[in-house]
Amino acid sequence: MTIAFLVVAVLAALALTRLPGAIRGRNPIVVASAFTVALAFALITPPVYEAVDRLLPFENATDLLAKLLLFTGLLLAGTQVARAYDAPRTLRLVSGLPGALVFVAVFVVEVLLFVAAEPTGRAADLAVDLDQGVVRLYSTVATAYPAYIFALLLPHVVRGIRSSRTSARVTSALLTAGGALALVRFAIGLVTLGVPGAYPVGQVVSGLAAVLVAAGLATAFFARMLRGRAAR
Amino acid sequence: MSLPSGEFRAWAESVGLPTAALPLARALGVSRSTLQAQLLRGRVPEAQVVAAARVAGVAPADALTSFDRYADLAGRPTAPTPAEVLAQIELADALVVLLDRQAPGSRDALAGVRDQRDPPLPGSVRTWIDAVDPGGLRATLAERWRIAPSNVSAAINTPKLRPSQLIEIALIAGTSWTGGLAAAGVLTLEEAGWRRGARSDALTRLSDVDLNDLVADRLAAAQREARRLAADTEQAHRIQDTLG
Numbered sequence: 001m002t003i004a005f006l007v008v009a010v011l012a013a014l015a016l017t018r019l020p021g022a023i024r025g026r027n028p029i030v031v032a033s034a035f036t037v038a039l040a041f042a043l044i045t046p047p048v049y050e051a052v053d054r055l056l057p058f059e060n061a062t063d064l065l066a067k068l069l070l071f072t073g074l075l076l077a078g079t080q081v082a083r084a085y086d087a088p089r090t091l092r093l094v095s096g097l098p099g100a101l102v103f104v105a106v107f108v109v110e111v112l113l114f115v116a117a118e119p120t121g122r123a124a125d126l127a128v129d130l131d132q133g134v135v136r137l138y139s140t141v142a143t144a145y146p147a148y149i150f151a152l153l154l155p156h157v158v159r160g161i162r163s164s165r166t167s168a169r170v171t172s173a174l175l176t177a178g179g180a181l182a183l184v185r186f187a188i189g190l191v192t193l194g195v196p197g198a199y200p201v202g203q204v205v206s207g208l209a210a211v212l213v214a215a216g217l218a219t220a221f222f223a224r225m226l227r228g229r230a231a232r
Numbered sequence: 233m234s235l236p237s238g239e240f241r242a243w244a245e246s247v248g249l250p251t252a253a254l255p256l257a258r259a260l261g262v263s264r265s266t267l268q269a270q271l272l273r274g275r276v277p278e279a280q281v282v283a284a285a286r287v288a289g290v291a292p293a294d295a296l297t298s299f300d301r302y303a304d305l306a307g308r309p310t311a312p313t314p315a316e317v318l319a320q321i322e323l324a325d326a327l328v329v330l331l332d333r334q335a336p337g338s339r340d341a342l343a344g345v346r347d348q349r350d351p352p353l354p355g356s357v358r359t360w361i362d363a364v365d366p367g368g369l370r371a372t373l374a375e376r377w378r379i380a381p382s383n384v385s386a387a388i389n390t391p392k393l394r395p396s397q398l399i400e401i402a403l404i405a406g407t408s409w410t411g412g413l414a415a416a417g418v419l420t421l422e423e424a425g426w427r428r429g430a431r432s433d434a435l436t437r438l439s440d441v442d443l444n445d446l447v448a449d450r451l452a453a454a455q456r457e458a459r460r461l462a463a464d465t466e467q468a469h470r471i472q473d474t475l476g
Binding site for chain 2: 027030080081083084085086160163164165167168171172216217220221222223224225227
């Protein structure tokens with residue numbers, strides 16, 4: 001609970017530092033991704049979730065919205081990371097036609113599972129009904145998309161850790177750690193299918209992964225600022 | 233790997249160092265907990281023995297051979313081969329001598345500007361290994377240590393070879409056993425049995441052909457490094473510009 005708020009605070013702060021640059025047209029894609037992911041994590045904190053969900057046409061629509069935002073943020077961030085590491089094949093699998101198909105397929109499956117589930121109340125990830133198999137599946141499938149994106153990116157990002165440049169090394173290390181946790185989160189999701197008790201651990205891992213990736217992007221941002229200042 | 237702590241205590245006593253952990257740590261200038269951990273685990277690193285020998289005023293090479301593990305090496309010659317000496321010469325020092333042959337007097341004129349640096353230098357272990365390699369050394373090491381050849385190369389370039397491995401390489405190559413320790417900076421050149429000024433004399437004696445070869449070799453290495461740095465910088469800027 002507290003962890004969820006901390007995660008949102010960190011993500012929002014890092015996103016806001018970028019706002020002035022984005023308004024001037026500097027890397028709008030990465031900034032948009034930072035804001036959508038921060039918003040997605042904000043939506044699933046219980047008080048925000050309750051409040052927003054009352055405004056939406058059907059119960060727990062907020063959760064579908066949060067997932068759509070999260071996936072979109074990942075799609076945008078994944079696209080830019082693939083570009084940053086000069087990986088055209090991976091770029092196609094993230095945001096080319098194959099990537100778009102995976103994105104749509106995962107989200108359609110999520111909607112179908114959402115419809116099949118019979119939630120008994122308002123809760124992010126329908127987490128109050130984890131005793132239903134279909135709800136556990138709904139939760140786990142959602143972790144497959146981040147795992148897909150980072151499984152593609154990890155081989156490229158890992159190589160950056162050996163760079164002789166500190167900024168590239170730190171950014172690569174943070175993205176690698178975050179990406180590895182996204183894969184761990186998917187593994188925990190698979191465990192949750194059989195053992196619902198693993199779910200809270202998985203949520204903490206999700207938050208940690210998001211913070212690490214955001215920190216990696218922030219490192220690139222601050223390194224660019226420092227470089228710009230040194231050049232002037 | 234490292235040396236047994238029982239032997240280390242006995243050796244310390246024999247050279248007049250305190251044997252209790254606290255005074256010994258104080259004498260060696262390391263923290264008590266570090267030393268105590270080494271003694272408790274029963275494994276004292278070679279570098280610690282070298283440091284202790286320096287404090288006690290004993291030749292570090294003799295200190296190492298007084299341990300069972302390295303006892304076979306006692307009395308073996310430690311003087312470097314000419315190739316090992318050349319391996320520790322840097323581009324700038326070779327260039328000064330080259331310049332001196334084109335424009336006599338340059339070496340003296342530059343005497344105060346450029347001093348020879350002692351190992352460990354970037355790439356000094358790699359150049360040493362290239363100098364002593366009888367052929368297929370990296371493959372032999374990969375086999376002996378049961379690790380992938382690429383990991384052997386990485387360990388050589390980083391360099392992350394342990395003193396025991398450096399000694400092992402020297403023995404395989406049939407060269408002076410202290411050569412690797414000198415290249416890695418575990419022992420100073422003099423402690424490893426090098427004459428003072430060995431490198432300057434070797435440079436002076438080099439034929440024009442060999443001097444040109446040496447410069448070309450070092451220049452090629454410098455160019456590889458410069459290219460790598462340029463590529464890393466370009467990648468870092470690309471990451472910053474795309475994600476920042």
